[in-house]
Amino acid sequence: MHAVAEAQPNIALVKYWGKRDIGENLPAVGSLSLTLDSLWTRMQVDFGGGGRRDELEVNGKPAAAMQVRVSRCLDRVAGVDRPRARVVSESNFPIGAGLASSASAFAALVVAAAHAAGKEPDQLALAKLAGQASGSAARSLYGGIVELKAGESDIDVYSLLDAAAWPLTVIVAVNSEIAKPVASGEAMIRGAATSPFYASWVARQEADLAAARRAVAARDFAGLAGVAEHNCLKMHSLMWTSRPPIVYWNPVTIACLEAIRELQAAGAPVFFTMDAGPQVKAVCPADAADEVRTTLAAVPGVKRTMESGLGAGARLVDQT
Numbered sequence: 001m002h003a004v005a006e007a008q009p010n011i012a013l014v015k016y017w018g019k020r021d022i023g024e025n026l027p028a029v030g031s032l033s034l035t036l037d038s039l040w041t042r043m044q045v046d047f048g049g050g051g052r053r054d055e056l057e058v059n060g061k062p063a064a065a066m067q068v069r070v071s072r073c074l075d076r077v078a079g080v081d082r083p084r085a086r087v088v089s090e091s092n093f094p095i096g097a098g099l100a101s102s103a104s105a106f107a108a109l110v111v112a113a114a115h116a117a118g119k120e121p122d123q124l125a126l127a128k129l130a131g132q133a134s135g136s137a138a139r140s141l142y143g144g145i146v147e148l149k150a151g152e153s154d155i156d157v158y159s160l161l162d163a164a165a166w167p168l169t170v171i172v173a174v175n176s177e178i179a180k181p182v183a184s185g186e187a188m189i190r191g192a193a194t195s196p197f198y199a200s201w202v203a204r205q206e207a208d209l210a211a212a213r214r215a216v217a218a219r220d221f222a223g224l225a226g227v228a229e230h231n232c233l234k235m236h237s238l239m240w241t242s243r244p245p246i247v248y249w250n251p252v253t254i255a256c257l258e259a260i261r262e263l264q265a266a267g268a269p270v271f272f273t274m275d276a277g278p279q280v281k282a283v284c285p286a287d288a289a290d291e292v293r294t295t296l297a298a299v300p301g302v303k304r305t306m307e308s309g310l311g312a313g314a315r316l317v318d319q320t
């Protein structure tokens, strides 16, 4: 009746942007991501406390805005006739810091809810349930470098490489903590309906995934850098050309990109990626992390940096 699970956020290098089926939240394209390790969300689920409705607490406060999505996810995992639940979520990184907090939250939620309900679904079944709540959450069920394949009516998710097999570091340069102007789900729907680039984005995704897969298999950092930066800029071009346009960048975003370009020109192995927000994320081999962190922290407007290696997928940490 009670279970606690933990999961880490993930950062996509080949991005999920676009939905094949909005109701089922099926992604229109596959994606490839890095699961982080030092940032986490811990979810506690208790069924049957006798409450008349579900209760959700996030970092010590009631969270009404997320309640509906959480309750719907609990229904899918435990069935609509389940007892009401009390859900307590805690993260060691701020929501709005540009990390997909919904990815680690829903990945941890499905694991905790399944165990609290006495079910033992396999990892892939849990990934599919997490993906229905938030597409990127499906990837946080797995560790290291993860690929999500988008089928006609289903997804497949698996780890391409263990975390220890390629020691990469992700450094997030946080430059703003104000809420994003448009939520990513809504932005994707707008892009599919209005951007003239959407069809070519979808058509070319398989080629980017194949290039990224090859680079991962060969531990080819330059190859991964090339496809990741290109894929990220294509996604943002699609956002910019949506109507009305969606621009998540600010001047500090550009300054961080320039700082990374200068590091690259000086021979440092590093590349950037960005998601539905203004923060720039730099990826580099672990032994280049000091130089990259120092450089990004010195960019005017960067409030702070967060750093993480690659980690494991979502897991149960307690059950009674």
Ligand code: DP6
Binding pocket: 011, 012, 014, 015, 016, 017, 025, 031, 100, 102, 133, 134, 135, 136, 137, 184, 185, 186, 274, 275, 276
């Ligand atoms: C830019 O997973 O937040 O981070 O399925 O609507 O919840 P929903 O979308 P979400 O979108 C993530 C978009 C992205 C790219 C990525 O993580 O692949």
